[in-house]
Amino acid sequence: MSIWKISFQNIKSKPLYTFLSIFVLSLSIVLLLGIQQLKSSFKHQMNTNLGEIDLVIGAKGSPLQLVLASVLHLDNPTGNISYKEAKKISKNPMIKSAVPISYGDNYKGFRIIGTNEKFSPLYNAKLQKGHVIKNSMEVVIGSTVAEKLNLKIGDTFLSSHGLIENEIEVHATPFKVVGIFKPTQKVIDRLIITSLESIWDTHNHEEEIYHGHHHEGEEHQDHHHENHANHNKEKKDHHHENHVNHNEAKKDHHHENHANHNEEKKNHHHGSHANHNEEKKDHHHGSHANHNEEKKDHHHENHANHNEKKKDHHNENHLNHNGEKKDHHHENHLNHNEEKKDHHHESHANHNEEKEITSLLITFKNLAAFLTFPRKINKQTNMQAALPKYELDKLYEYTGAGFKTISWIAYLILLISGMILFISLYKMVKERAFDFALLRTYGASNFQLIKMMIYEELTIVFLAFMLGFLLVKIGFFFIFNILKVNYTQIILQDLSFTEILQTGILVLIMVILSSSLAIYPIIKMNISTILSNEK
Amino acid sequence: MVQTNNLTFQYKKSKHVFSFPNISLEKQDNLLILGKSGIGKTTLLHLLAGLLKPSNGDVIIDKMNLSSLHDNSLDKFRGQNIGLVFQKNYAIQSLNLIDNLQTRLFLSKKPINKTLIDTLLMQLGLDSHKKSKINELSVGQLQRLNIALSVIHNPKVILADEPTSSLDDENCKIVIELLIKQAEQTNANLIVITHDNRIKSFFQNSITL
Numbered sequence: 039m040s041i042w043k044i045s046f047q048n049i050k051s052k053p054l055y056t057f058l059s060i061f062v063l064s065l066s067i068v069l070l071l072g073i074q075q076l077k078s079s080f081k082h083q084m085n086t087n088l089g090e091i092d093l094v095i096g097a098k099g100s101p102l103q104l105v106l107a108s109v110l111h112l113d114n115p116t117g118n119i120s121y122k123e124a125k126k127i128s129k130n131p132m133i134k135s136a137v138p139i140s141y142g143d144n145y146k147g148f149r150i151i152g153t154n155e156k157f158s159p160l161y162n163a164k165l166q167k168g169h170v171i172k173n174s175m176e177v178v179i180g181s182t183v184a185e186k187l188n189l190k191i192g193d194t195f196l197s198s199h200g201l202i203e204n205e206i207e208v209h210a211t212p213f214k215v216v217g218i219f220k221p222t223q224k225v226i227d228r229l230i231i232t233s234l235e236s237i238w239d240t241h242n243h244e245e246e247i248y249h250g251h252h253h254e255g256e257e258h259q260d261h262h263h264e265n266h267a268n269h270n271k272e273k274k275d276h277h278h279e280n281h282v283n284h285n286e287a288k289k290d291h292h293h294e295n296h297a298n299h300n301e302e303k304k305n306h307h308h309g310s311h312a313n314h315n316e317e318k319k320d321h322h323h324g325s326h327a328n329h330n331e332e333k334k335d336h337h338h339e340n341h342a343n344h345n346e347k348k349k350d351h352h353n354e355n356h357l358n359h360n361g362e363k364k365d366h367h368h369e370n371h372l373n374h375n376e377e378k379k380d381h382h383h384e385s386h387a388n389h390n391e392e393k394e395i396t397s398l399l400i401t402f403k404n405l406a407a408f409l410t411f412p413r414k415i416n417k418q419t420n421m422q423a424a425l426p427k428y429e430l431d432k433l434y435e436y437t438g439a440g441f442k443t444i445s446w447i448a449y450l451i452l453l454i455s456g457m458i459l460f461i462s463l464y465k466m467v468k469e470r471a472f473d474f475a476l477l478r479t480y481g482a483s484n485f486q487l488i489k490m491m492i493y494e495e496l497t498i499v500f501l502a503f504m505l506g507f508l509l510v511k512i513g514f515f516f517i518f519n520i521l522k523v524n525y526t527q528i529i530l531q532d533l534s535f536t537e538i539l540q541t542g543i544l545v546l547i548m549v550i551l552s553s554s555l556a557i558y559p560i561i562k563m564n565i566s567t568i569l570s571n572e573k
Numbered sequence: 574m575v576q577t578n579n580l581t582f583q584y585k586k587s588k589h590v591f592s593f594p595n596i597s598l599e600k601q602d603n604l605l606i607l608g609k610s611g612i613g614k615t616t617l618l619h620l621l622a623g624l625l626k627p628s629n630g631d632v633i634i635d636k637m638n639l640s641s642l643h644d645n646s647l648d649k650f651r652g653q654n655i656g657l658v659f660q661k662n663y664a665i666q667s668l669n670l671i672d673n674l675q676t677r678l679f680l681s682k683k684p685i686n687k688t689l690i691d692t693l694l695m696q697l698g699l700d701s702h703k704k705s706k707i708n709e710l711s712v713g714q715l716q717r718l719n720i721a722l723s724v725i726h727n728p729k730v731i732l733a734d735e736p737t738s739s740l741d742d743e744n745c746k747i748v749i750e751l752l753i754k755q756a757e758q759t760n761a762n763l764i765v766i767t768h769d770n771r772i773k774s775f776f777q778n779s780i781t782l
């Protein structure tokens with residue numbers, strides 16, 4: 039027998055009171071811990087993710103959006119900027135480093151970022167496995183990506199267009215994982231890093247698919263997929279072969295082609311692709327025949343021109359077709375060009391300059407640049423410069439007010455639960471007055487009775503804290519499992535021991551306060567009066 | 574051994590002063606104190622138990638003057654030397670029968686002797702209810718538990734306040750006989766305060782307030 043045992047029996051004999059107390063307390067603990075966890079995660083994420091980025095340059099639009107998209111990788115980008123102009127800016131002597139990034143795709147909700155080798159040092163990210171990107175279509179992935187998607191070195195995957203997971207617009211060219219970063223607790227953990235060229239490549243392919251789709255219908259799309267897959271694996275050699283054939287043997291063929299073309303159109307495009315065989319040609323013939331009857335006027339115009347001067351037509355075609363095309367195509371055309379016309383060269387030169395990126399992440403050499411540089415960009419170019427620290431501080435101010443409000447609500451609930459605790463405890467002390475008096479006649483001192491009450495309260499607080507802690511964990515687990523998209527966006531900071539301790543102490547103080555108020559009558563108790571009033 | 578000298582008591586908000594006759598009991602002496610309601614019977618009992626401090630006079634139990642004891646030492650002395658029986662019987666609700674007895678011994682800092690407890694419960698016919706909760710016991714069983722609680726720690730004095738007033742004749746007899754027997758066994762003085770004339774015949778010594 040001990041005071042502990044009496045306390046324990048008391049708790050056990052009042053399950054409803056115990057449950058109510060634990061429930062009310064754990065509720066306020068859940069709120070306090072939950073808010074703290076969100077707040078610290080939010081703050082942490084903002085501060086660490088800035089890395090060394092002093093300035094972001096991107097397309098005009100909301101500066102906050104630009105920062106969110108390019109630094110925290112949360113929002114959609116404002117648009118694209120010209121790579122050529124970005125390069126020009128990078129040469130400014132005030133700039134220590136300028137990292138271009140290009141967006142556009144995701145894999146299962148994780149963003150794929152085209153950038154260069156200077157990106158990972160911004161976050162101090164080191165490779166855990168594998169090697170850096172050497173070729174196009176190779177990726178290095180963050181630790182969260184690797185863990186969540188169970189990707190290993192050598193795995194390949196198909197990205198989908200846009201920044202949100204979807205199965206409709208899937209790219210045909212697979213990415214290959216060649217490296218995995220160590221966990222950094224920064225935003226890079228949930229990014230897929232590739233080269234700028236890979237992004238441009240995928241998007242050109244996509245463009246082609248798009249065209250093919252239009253011309254030849256669904257059946258042909260599959261065919262194209264295969265085509266491109268082949269393309270990627272074999273790539274340049276394959277093309278060369280092709281063109282060797284082409285060039286040696288098929289000049290006439292081209293002419294022939296175009297002769298056909300008068301009736302049917304753009305065969306020569308397909309001709310430049312790998313499987314230029316007769317079977318396919320036929321296929322194209324068929325589809326284009328249909329096409330001509332139904333579709334696009336400009337094509338007809340094209341062909342009208344074509345009839346008259348073939349080579350010009352070629353030129354136009356390539357311009358239309360390529361939009362922003364890629365290297366191996368260039369080579370393709372260069373081969374062509376060797377034998378053909380100069381204006382081809384011109385069009386491809388233009389081409390290079392039309393490459394676009396999403397934004398440029400800049401680190402300055404010194405603080406003075408902060409004053410002049412952003413203004414210069416905003417005034418003299420059609421791009422905008424945003425200071426991430428400034429924008430995020432502003433954002434934090436807004437959300438900070440929200441956090442403050444919720445915090446106050448949590449404190450209020452803590453206060454209310456303290457009052458509930460006090461009232462039920464006070465009532466219990468009154469009800470148990472005879473018990474206490476009896477214990478006193480058995481020889482118990484006031485101190486022993488107070489100890490008994492404190493043990494009971496401590497047990498309740500302890501259980502409430504455990505329950506609250508568990509509920510917070512479970513709550514976050516479920517919330518992030520339900521909102522799977524968000525899970526890829528947020529790295530949940532574990533609460534530090536001090537923060538848990540702070541909440542614990544706060545709750546304890548409140549409990550001690552309400553308990554001592556309730557226990558006070560015990561000290562003042564007149565055993566004689568209580569025993570005389572027995573009923 | 575219980576002794577009182579010129580005991581008077583006055584409640585704070587009352588002008589009435591209670592004054593009590595001197596009591597002097599030797600070893601094994603029992604005493605019945607009779608009186609109507611409101612005459613100060615319970616007040617006297619509480620003075621004897623040290624639950625109230627007398628305005629004047631002394632209570633001496635086993636050569637110890639209660640006026641010389643304060644707070645914790647008084648609690649301790651009371652716990653070890655006095656057994657109290659109440660009109661309506663009461664025990665700690667959250668504990669079962671055996672735990673009540675053990676708590677009683679624990680708080681009065683007496684060794685917990687299980688065979689002693691078992692013997693006592695056998696004598697009181699409670700041995701089959703050791704694990705019973707308090708609210709599962711009948712009035713008679715509760716009364717016997719109360720007697721057990723008042724004697725388990727070998728007190729010098731057993732003070733009973735109207736122990737039989739709510740009992741029928743048969744139970745009244747059983748309870749008073751048990752009380753006298755237990756007092757005898759533990760060499761304690763038994764002082765019973767009552768307005769119940771049925772138990773007069775069990776005592777040689779009685780005073781009327």
